[in-house]
Amino acid sequence: xxxxxxxxxxxxxxxxxxxxxxxxxxxxxxxxxxxxxxxxxxxxxxxxxxxxxxxxxxxxxxxxxxxxxxxxxxxxxxxxxxxxxxxxxxxxxxxxxxxxxxxxxxxxxxxxxxxxxxxxxxxxxxxxxxxxxxxxxxxxxxxxxxxxxxxxxxxxxxxxxxxxxxxxxxxxxxxxxxxxxxxxxxxxxxxxxxxxxxxxxxxxxxxxxxxxxxxxxxxxxxxxxxxxxxxxxxxxxxxxxxxxxxxxxxxxxxxxxxxxxxxxxxxxxxxxxxxxxxxxxxxxxxxxxxxxxxxxxxxxxxxxxxxxxxxxxxxxxxxxxxxxxxxxxxxxxxxxxxxxxxxxxxxxxxxxxxxxxxxxxxxxxxxxxxxxxxxxx
Amino acid sequence: xxxxxxxxxxxxxxxxxxxxxxxxxxxxxxxxxxxxxxxxxxxxxxxxxxxxxxxxxxxxxxxxxxxxxxxxxxxxxxxxxxxxxxxxxxxxxxxxxxxxxxxxxxxxxxxxxxxxxxxxxxxxxxxxxxxxxxxxxxxxxxxxxxxxxxxxxxxxxxxxxxxxxxxxxxxxxxxxxxxxxxxxxxxxxxxxxxxxxxxxxxxxxxxxxxxxxxxxxxxxxxxxxxxxxxxxxxxxxxxxxxxxxxxxxxxxxxxxxxxxxxxxxxxxxxxxxxxxxxxxxxxxxxxxxxxxxxxxxxxxxxxxxxxxxxxxxxxxxxxxxxxxxxxxxxxxxxxxxxxxxxxxxxxxxxxxxxxxxxxxxx
Numbered sequence: 001x002x003x004x005x006x007x008x009x010x011x012x013x014x015x016x017x018x019x020x021x022x023x024x025x026x027x028x029x030x031x032x033x034x035x036x037x038x039x040x041x042x043x044x045x046x047x048x049x050x051x052x053x054x055x056x057x058x059x060x061x062x063x064x065x066x067x068x069x070x071x072x073x074x075x076x077x078x079x080x081x082x083x084x085x086x087x088x089x090x091x092x093x094x095x096x097x098x099x100x101x102x103x104x105x106x107x108x109x110x111x112x113x114x115x116x117x118x119x120x121x122x123x124x125x126x127x128x129x130x131x132x133x134x135x136x137x138x139x140x141x142x143x144x145x146x147x148x149x150x151x152x153x154x155x156x157x158x159x160x161x162x163x164x165x166x167x168x169x170x171x172x173x174x175x176x177x178x179x180x181x182x183x184x185x186x187x188x189x190x191x192x193x194x195x196x197x198x199x200x201x202x203x204x205x206x207x208x209x210x211x212x213x214x215x216x217x218x219x220x221x222x223x224x225x226x227x228x229x230x231x232x233x234x235x236x237x238x239x240x241x242x243x244x245x246x247x248x249x250x251x252x253x254x255x256x257x258x259x260x261x262x263x264x265x266x267x268x269x270x271x272x273x274x275x276x277x278x279x280x281x282x283x284x285x286x287x288x289x290x291x292x293x294x295x296x297x298x299x300x301x302x303x304x305x306x307x308x309x310x311x312x313x314x315x316x317x318x319x320x321x322x323x324x325x326x327x328x329x330x331x332x333x334x335x336x337x338x339x340x341x342x343x344x345x346x347x348x349x350x351x352x353x354x355x356x357x358x359x360x361x362x363x364x365x366x367x368x369x370x371x372x373x374x375x376x377x
Numbered sequence: 378x379x380x381x382x383x384x385x386x387x388x389x390x391x392x393x394x395x396x397x398x399x400x401x402x403x404x405x406x407x408x409x410x411x412x413x414x415x416x417x418x419x420x421x422x423x424x425x426x427x428x429x430x431x432x433x434x435x436x437x438x439x440x441x442x443x444x445x446x447x448x449x450x451x452x453x454x455x456x457x458x459x460x461x462x463x464x465x466x467x468x469x470x471x472x473x474x475x476x477x478x479x480x481x482x483x484x485x486x487x488x489x490x491x492x493x494x495x496x497x498x499x500x501x502x503x504x505x506x507x508x509x510x511x512x513x514x515x516x517x518x519x520x521x522x523x524x525x526x527x528x529x530x531x532x533x534x535x536x537x538x539x540x541x542x543x544x545x546x547x548x549x550x551x552x553x554x555x556x557x558x559x560x561x562x563x564x565x566x567x568x569x570x571x572x573x574x575x576x577x578x579x580x581x582x583x584x585x586x587x588x589x590x591x592x593x594x595x596x597x598x599x600x601x602x603x604x605x606x607x608x609x610x611x612x613x614x615x616x617x618x619x620x621x622x623x624x625x626x627x628x629x630x631x632x633x634x635x636x637x638x639x640x641x642x643x644x645x646x647x648x649x650x651x652x653x654x655x656x657x658x659x660x661x662x663x664x665x666x667x668x669x670x671x672x673x674x675x676x677x678x679x680x681x682x683x684x685x686x687x688x689x690x691x692x693x694x695x696x697x698x699x700x701x702x703x704x705x706x707x708x709x710x711x712x713x714x715x716x717x718x719x720x721x722x723x724x725x726x727x728x729x730x731x732x733x734x735x736x737x738x739x
């Protein structure tokens with residue numbers, strides 16, 4: 001063995017890399033070849049999963065891949081706002097999840113008011129405007145909420161990172177509690193439902209399945225629209241940050257705030273713009289994902305976690321990092337939820353949160369500042 | 378112990394502390410209502426222990442950890458799985474292994490410390506705000522994991538744990554004063570232990586790592602190892618708090634370690650002040666009193682408001698109080714106290730752990 005290792009020019013320094021590589025190779029092999037379908041529902045051993053291996057069932061494998069990519073789009077929209085704020089101002093906006101939740105409920109209320117329907121809507125009852133207008137109301141609302149938070153509480157204590165994080169935590173506690181007190185409402189009777197789960201609804205034309213002509217997969221058009229929105233946001237952010245004057249100023253502020261300020265740039269105005277845009281991105285992500293899934297109190301913590309994981313994995317404060325982090329996290333979350341063994345009494349257990357921890361641990365072990373992070377901690 | 382050599386401030390503080398301890402010892406036998414002793418003071422003791430683990434990391438390690446609630450909850454889940462009996466006559470979900478309670482207790486502390494060391498090792502190359510973010514993900518991941526792994530906890534958690542205390546403690550359900558004194562003793566022991574640790578070479582090095590990680594590193598100290606060990610020690614303290622909590626509450630569920638509960642512990646630590654260990658119990662006491670007395674039916678004198686501000690619950694009020702404390706005095710009540718005693722000492726007023734951590738090189 002030692003001769004073989006010497007031949008491959010490997011020594012003890014490569015051990016962690018080998019272990020991680022081996023685990024990744026095993027995970028890949030498990031998904032591609034090893035796993036099998038359970039014989040009876042809820043029975044089987046370590047090899048049984050819902051669909052079996054990718055070779056055995058390429059259609060469901062492809063669907064999981066598409067689910068991951070489309071989920072990554074929603075993750076990116078929300079987390080890029082978080083990353084923008086953190087990268088420029090070094091403010092960890094702990095209220096990002098609360099902003100997400102507030103946006104979802106505002107959009108829901110607008111949509112209910114526009115359609116004049118009851119609690120649950122069918123997609124066919126919603127036209128494109130009745131989806132776009134709630135978005136066009138919710139995003140500026142949240143941008144204003146973010147702007148007010150920044151101007152009132154974060155402008156005068158720049159550089160005190162911990163204090164700013166604590167302040168945004170306090171804001172998130174207040175916002176989350178006020179959401180439960182006032183949302184969702186029945187628009188006709190005014191009755192309040194204390195943070196119950198409600199559905200935003202995609203416009204009717206997205207409510208169909210597209211034949212992809214690959215392995216006979218029919219895939220939801222709504223999720224593909226979500227992916228398109230994510231790509232548009234990514235391209236738009238890139239153009240904004242790398243092709244406009246404001247973007248140039250923001251990037252200068254990220255690199256050296258004091259120098260940018262000394263060159264006569266109004267850095268405070270830049271901060272305000274970035275905070276408003278970052279908060280609005282949380283709102284956009286909320287409208288998109290709440291149309292796909294739902295919106296309910298408690299998701300603020302979930303989406304704060306999502307944003308944190310994306311930013312920790314991808315690298316603090318970089319748009320490319322946010323994209324890479326979103327894709328990695330979405331794949332880990334979806335594949336660990338779909339392809340983990342389902343055995344016997346274990347049938348209803350989800351181990352996917354543990355894999356989120358594994359992802360963070362692996363990335364931080366090799367790159368303490370995340371995949372695209374710069375500098376030192 | 379030489380009271381004559383103490384400064385005036387020390388004399389005053391230590392007199393108050395001694396009176397508080399004497400009051401706490403006499404409270405159950407001195408005619409204080411059980412509501413106060415077993416609801417408010419007892420919660421103060423174990424929440425204070427968990428908050429002390431947070432303050433220890435923040436004040437002396439430069440790491441603000443939001444994982445302490447999760448670690449306490451993990452300890453509660455472990456002892457719930459190990460100690461309770463299942464089957465006929467059993468009360469518990471989970472694994473209900475029914476092991477000897479003393480063995481379970483020791484194992485719980487060891488396992489939670491081990492989990493803390495592992496989690497600390499992952500986060501150890503970060504400090505300050507990055508540490509806050511990483512430990513917050515730990516906290517949320519722990520909640521989600523407990524909620525979704527049905528074998529060990531599941532959504533509804535484990536109940537009936539207070540019936541399985543070690544024999545040398547006895548039946549705490551019949552004799553609640555025993556749990557009271559155990560919690561009081563544990564809180565006191567934790568306080569002394571932290572004070573002792575801070576004077577050992579390890580404690581001194583840790584404070585060096587907090588102030589100048591780069592210099593300590595070039596002096597040959599293993600910065601990541603010290604942070605990991607400190608996090609493991611804090612996990613041990615949090616585990617003590619968690620065990621006391623489940624003995625008191627009798628049950629543990631993912632809802633006990635979710636984001637609002639995590640923030641509650643942070644609020645306690647911040648109200649007390651993130652700079653001194655004593656602040657843990659002061660903050661826990663202030664928080665518990667507010668939590669018990671601010672209800673929708675409470676009338677806050679002078680404000681003309683009930684306990685519900687803008688239609689919200691207790692959380693809106695605690696959020697506003699928290700916001701006010703962080704905006705006005707980041708060092709919490711102890712910061713106000715220090716300024717009250719010494720108006721000239723304004724530098725202390727501004728000193729926050731964040732300000733002590735050097736700016737990351739851009």
